[in-house]
Amino acid sequence: MIKAPSKLIYGFILLMAFSLLGGGVGKALAQNTPTITTFTVGMEKMPGFITLFWDGKKGKLWMEIAELEKEILYYPSLAAGLGSNDIGLDRGRILPSHVVKFERSGNKVLLTEPNYGFRAITDNEMEKKAVEESFAKSVHWGFEVAAEEGGKVLVDGTAFFLQDAAGAAAAISRTRQGSYRLDPSRCAIYLPRTKSFPKNTEIEATITLTGDQAGPYLREVTPSTNAVTLRMHHSFVELPDDNYTPRVFDPRAGINSVSFYDYATPVDESITKRYIRRHRLVKKDPNAAVSEVVEPIVYYVDPGTPEPIRTALIEGTKWWAEAFEEAGFKNAFEVKLLPEDADPMDIRYHLVQWVHRSTRGWSYGGGVTDPRTGEIIKGKVTLGSLRVRQDYLLAQGLVGEFDGISDNEALMDMSLARMRQLAAHEVGHTLGLPHNYIASTFGRASVMDYPHPTVKLTPDNKIDISDAYPEGIGEWDKVAIKIAYATFPEGADEAAEIDKLVKEYQAKGMKFLSDQDARPPGSAHPQNHLWDNGENAIDELDHTLKIRKIVLDNFSEKKIPMGTPMANLEEVLVPMYMFHRYQVEAAAKVVAGLSYSYMLRGEAGSPIATVSPEEQSRALKSLLTTLTPETLALPKNVVSLIPPRPYGFPANSREIFNRNTGLVFDILSPAEIAAHHTLSLLLHPERASRLVNQHAWDSSLPGLHQVLDQLISLTWKAPVKNGYEGEIQRVVAKLVLQHLLALSMDSDASSQARAIAMLKVGELQKAIKTQSTSNIHQMAHNQYCLAMLDGFFANPQEKVTILTPMAAPAGAPIGTTVQNWLEPICSHDHSMDTH
Structure with missing residues (x-):
């Protein structure tokens, strides 16, 4: 039998417990650690x-x-x-x-x-x-x-x-x-x-x-x-010390920001606070207009970058020194080669890094920012090594002439000019600057725009790329750096000083608009675009189409070096055939376009203005030109040069056109891809809805019904051509019908835009039924489309595909930015590959 413990034992246990508590359990644990x-x-x-x-x-x-x-x-x-x-x-x-x-x-x-x-x-x-x-x-x-x-x-x-x-x-x-x-x-x-x-x-x-x-x-x-x-x-x-002074964000200033909610804010003020992102830069003499700095901003270029690209990156990065000089900082921005024993991941090095990928892709600038204040601690640029090959390919298509042994110096000159500009652009992001896509309307005002190569014509209609990309920092870039970094007089009202600088650049005709107003394919500003040139998008589209025609008419086997597979001509052909794609996007924004700025209350001027009916009509005319067989047809000499891909060269390369013809080059797929690009932009649900709105507000402005009537007249109601151009007509007509069906069922479009699209589909169905033709190809086309339409009207909620648009070759800056948001209709998945 087990006896119960005595009171003496209980007392001993309690004594030990109190001893541990009194002496501290922590001490006991510490003794064991x-x-x-x-x-x-x-x-x-x-x-x-x-x-x-x-x-x-x-x-x-x-x-x-x-x-x-x-x-x-x-x-x-x-x-x-x-x-x-x-x-x-x-x-x-x-x-x-x-x-x-x-x-x-x-x-x-x-x-x-x-x-x-x-x-x-x-x-x-x-x-x-x-x-x-x-x-x-x-x-x-x-x-x-x-x-x-x-x-x-x-x-x-x-x-x-x-x-x-x-x-x-x-x-x-x-x-x-x-x-x-x-x-x-x-x-x-x-x-x-x-x-x-x-x-x-x-x-x-x-x-x-x-x-x-x-x-x-x-x-x-x-x-x-x-x-x-x-x-x-x-x-x-280690976090920065408290000696950095945050600068308040102004949406007109063209500087990125960090934001947070401040619940100590008075009720009559905005609870959201925003500071701009910038490096710390302190003058040795704060009272001097131009002064040396306490600690310069030093960027290091990756020594793994090959020459002559490395030198181009160093030169382009150095451009920013001029902007800081104009902002009042002497020797404030330096560029060096990263020491061999330095760790590129080390926080102490602002870095321009050279990165390899299996396929071409985007470069970008970012880094590390103190989220409390917006102070940039580390700037980090990533440059994809295949980008320079893209630019070389563009130059090759434009002016390449590989006749025997030729160095084609102009091709490399253009490529290196683009590398200098690209380095400056991405470093600009790490200095706090966002994109300014409207800068191209003021000459070449900013490296923070996306530049399309400036291609000119000589008096004898020869292609000239000698001035494809600008050299040096832009006027807007100097403005942005000054707003972000300039030292204001002691005791000055910072917001008032920034407002002065904003009004100065506005008085010179400069503007600032960024991604949110440029990237969506349905966006509305007629001047804010990626990869465009010039002040007027319509004029530049007409010029680009002229360049494109000259290049295609003169396209030959000399576009590739001796000993290269002839099939590789297609890789050079793709960016030339699609050379107009970005100006198409720009011109499309003129239709139902609205000009505006990031205006604050109290500023003079109108916050928003509709594009005139004349300009909208002119834009529509140029856009419809891109859908004609004359524009879309490939010259016969081009088609006869491109055989199937040879052994060892993948037939499914993202750099060539997709096709329905197996290994053999498809003469219709380029037309289908280019036409789909234009239609995706012109009939975007947001643009269609704005067309309805603007015509309701002002009947002198074009409405959706008028745009669709002109589109249908150009395609479905045009005289039927024979042969190759006739087949292009039918491809485009099917695409037009597919886009109309998609718009009629698109929940992102307004109900009236959908209704008008449905009305035009019905009218088109009746017109096809009454069309008389002896052309067997046209008869087959009509019967096929009618069968699809009959099924659609019998059950409008079913997915109907007249033509599944082919995916374009790889994306910007060579490919297209529009994906197949039509497939299938009624899915309402209208994502765009905008990067």
């Missing part, structure tokens, strides 16, 4: 901002956290990427930055991110606390304390560093390239790029994703699709 010194014996120490300890035997990386509760900056990035433009995940890609702090609770340390999107800028601590506790924080990781000493704690950071911090698996899944997940057994710390400096600590890791069902983009770039290995980089950075 080793010191950092003893715990890290035999490990490699890396002292710095966050001191690291490397345990080579166990493959673990430990972090010594010296200051708990102190806010620092953390951001992940990709040191070694995937190499696929379609999936993303480029070398050097930087992910969003986070203000974080290490918070201890017992034996656990949490990596916590405060919510700086919601603040209270006030001295009232309780008011701040009320906002802080109203919105969620984010805990990015939890660490166990392994050792401590002198107020410092040691935690195992290995698992944190070996995570898929860039979301690579999600990117692969999102682009439908397979189902992948992190395999911890194939992940490890990458020591050569793991370093700690006084103000930043950089950790790099090799991570491997395993999975299956790899898509074509992934198969193109991985040696084995069952294992995708990348290198993930983690940066912990």
Whole structure:
């Protein structure tokens, strides 16, 4: 029998319990926790901002956290990427930055991110606390304390560093390239790029994703699709001090911003606060009009860039020095080659990085910004190496003449001119500047516009590309840098000083409009476009069509070097045949177009104005020209030069036209693609709805019914041609019908726009039934379309396809930006590939 414990034993147990509580459980735990010194014996120490300890035997990386509760900056990035433009995940890609702090609770340390999107800028601590506790924080990781000493704690950071911090698996899944997940057994710390400096600590890791069902983009770039290995980089950075003064955002100024809600704002003011994004730049003599700076902005160019491109990038980046000089800063902007021993991921280096991909893609400028203030900490440019080959291909199509042995110096000159401009453009983004797509209406006012090559004609109708791209920074760029960085007089009203600078550029005729007003294919401003030239989009479209005709009429085998497969002529033909695509987009915006600016109340002028009926009619006339057989037909000499793709050259290349004819070049597919491009823009649901609105408001302005009548007259009611041009007519007519059906069922269009489209479909059905023809091809065409229409009217909710438009070759700046948003109709998925 087990006896009950005596009162003496109970008393002893209680005494021990009170002893532990009185002496402190924490002390007891502390006595059991080793010191950092003893715990890290035999490990490699890396002292710095966050001191690291490397345990080579166990493959673990430990972090010594010296200051708990102190806010620092953390951001992940990709040191070694995937190499696929379609999936993303480029070398050097930087992910969003986070203000974080290490918070201890017992034996656990949490990596916590405060919510700086919601603040209270006030001295009232309780008011701040009320906002802080109203919105969620984010805990990015939890660490166990392994050792401590002198107020410092040691935690195992290995698992944190070996995570898929860039979301690579999600990117692969999102682009439908397979189902992948992190395999911890194939992940490890990458020591050569793991370093700690006084103000930043950089950790790099090799991570491997395993999975299956790899898509074509992934198969193109991985040696084995069952294992995708990348290198993930983690940066912990000391936040800037409090000596930086944020500058308030003005929508007219042409500078990017950070925004947040300030709940300490008086009720009669906007709760949303916006600061511009800019580097810190301080004059040595703040009272001097032009002064040396305390610390210049230095950009480094990737030494992995080959010559002569490297020199072009350095030259283009240097253009910004002139803008800073005009803003009052002497020797404030410098460009150097990145030292061989420097880590490109290091926060201390503003970098222009050269990145390789398996297919051509976009370049971009970004970096790391302090989300609290808008101060730019690191500027980072990514330039895709295949971009220069795109520009060379454009030049090759325009003026290439490979007759025997020829160096074609003009081709390389144009390509390098574009590289200088591209470097300046992307660096401009890292300085805080957004796109200014209306700048091309004021000469060549900005490198922040997307430039189409300026192609001129000599008096004897020869193509001239000697002035394809401008040299040097633009006038608008100087204005934007001055607004962002200029030192205003002490005590001056900053908003008033910015307003003065805005009025100065407006008085010179300069304007600022950015992406939201240019990129959507249905956008309305008649001057704000990507890849266009000139002040008037209609005039430039007419000029571009003239250039295109001359190039196509003179197209020959001399467009490719000797020894090149003849089939490769198609790769040169594509950008020439589609040479007018961006001016088509620009001219389409004149139809139902509206001119406006980012006007503030109190400014003089009208905030919005409709494009005149004369200009709209002129634009429609030019757009309809792009749908005629005369414009769409290829010269016979061109078609006779292009054989099927040879062995070893994929027939499904994204750089050539899709086709219905197998390996053989399809003479109708280019016409179909180009016509679909024009119709997608002209009959965009937003534009169709605006046409209805504008005619209701002012009957002198063209309405949707009038536009559709002219379109139908040009296509369905035009005299039927024979042969090749007749087949082009029928392709375009089917496309017109398909677009009308799509518009009639498009929920993004207004009900009246849909009704008018439905009316015109009905009228067209009756007209086709009464059309008499002995042309067997036209008879087949009519009967086919009637059968589809009968099915549509019998059940309008069914998906009806008259013609599924072919996908265009690869996207801008060579391909088209319009995808097949017609397939299938009634799906209402009208996404546009605008990048």
